[in-house]
Amino acid sequence: MNDAARNDRLWRWLTLAPALAILTVLTLLPVIELLAMSVHEIAWRDGQSHWRFIGAANYAALAGDQLFVAGVANTLVFAVAGVVAQMALGFFLALFTSHVVRGQGFYRLVFLLPILIPGIVIGAIWKLMYNPDFGIINQALGLVGLEPHDWLGEPSLALASVIAVDTWHWTPFCFLLLLAGLESLPRDVYEAVRVDGASAWQELIHVTLPMMLPTIAVTLVFRLIVAFKVFDEVYLLTGGGPGTSTEVISFSIYRRFFTEDRAGYGSALSLTVLFTLTAAIVLAVTAVQRRQMRP
């Protein structure tokens, strides 16, 4: 019996060890590495890195970094505007689809495709469609007699154009999750409400929405988190420009750390974003869990 107990403990550790090793070496250690780099000025000369300790100077420089400030502002606008649009569109499409019997399978298939293809390809597709010279968007506008625009090149339009691509990309995700939520709602409640003679609108406000709230909350949190990570599409569509009009946080980090080779400052930037988001995520996760635990 004693042998079996020791054996159990051994297997308990052996089965968890690879995952723990990955998490420790590739998520915890990097944070420590970032911490170390962030208090240094790091220069590359002759394939060697030269570290010079500069204390908190990298952190002090953050507030004055116009790129970063613009990145934070744009990421907030991008995430909030995009996710609100995607949730609203996704919800109504899901509501409509749940009333339709035929063609649901086909519909689901069509809506899965954008979720599965690389973000960079979405960027490539829309970059061609937005092209001011031959893109289909200006062609279509021309057909109905509207002015052509350089959708990604005009500072006042660029961010909205990127948000439109993101909405096209991610509305299907909201749609699928919300549709799955709608289909798991108990049917008898609806029958009872219909017997009472409620209108479709009353049914939506008083029955569907309250019961869907947990699914809506989870979908919203998922989407917001992915929206804050945005990189691929911006990289290809605008590269953060024109000026800083589509600069987003991930892109600022990439630019500072990799393009400009400022590893020390880039690390300070990374850590600041990492800690702020981690705090927000832990708060959001606990809030969602508390909601779900309520009866």
Place this chain on the structure above:
Amino acid sequence: MMGRSFFHPARLRRLTLYAVLVAAAVVMILPFLWITLAAFKTQIALLMGQTIFEPTLANFDEVLFSPASDYASNYVNSLFIASVSTIATLAIATLAAYSLVRLGWPRWAVRAILLWAVVFHMVPPITLAGAWFTMARTAGLDSSYAGLMLAHITLNLPLALWMMAIYVREVPLELEEAARLDGASTPTMLWHVIVPLIRPGLAATAILAFIFSWNEFTVSLNLSTKLTATVPVAIASFAQEYVIKHTDMAAAAVLSIVPAIVLLAFASRHIVKGLTSGAIK
């Protein structure tokens, strides 16, 4: 009852419903259709905005077989990296999920590890890419496949761990107790009792891990070299050339979608199940 006229309210409502759904489907499909058409056009036909054109395979030929293009080897790189990292992710996640769910870890430890995984899954990968790059350089992995694979395994591990934990939890405890009474050791149990029962879960997780690895750009961009570059990195570089070859980029984009379409054709139910498993219990 009213007469069955064409403008009957119920019928009208139904028509609006279908009209909205068809419009949404068209909006979803149109960009794919347009890029596919662009991939079969000559550069001139694209620039002239021709709708009627003579299709050509020249773009695909150039992207795949011209000596100036690395796309074929990028494609092989992506297949290789995505396959290996998917298999490794699945193995590591299944072992860990079984350990956490069934091998009597204290509750706080299970919660802590799952929360750790979920938080890491949610932060932007670019925040760690700098440290990974520096570490890979120190370890001499900065121009190897191994570095990229490790990064992809790490990026996909949280999702796989969560999904596998859900599926392992669904295995009836009685089956395991019965096997224990027969004297099954932990490895026997895992391989002969658990794994056969969680096959659908393994399939769903594998498909998502493969797709996410195939699509991954942020980290691949910074950890790959010309030799190890993956498909998304290659497509991004098309857009940055001095003279952009739009039709080549379109052909490369169309080719990059092929795995997603194959998986969609054969396993769309697994994909929906995987995507929604975290959100709906």
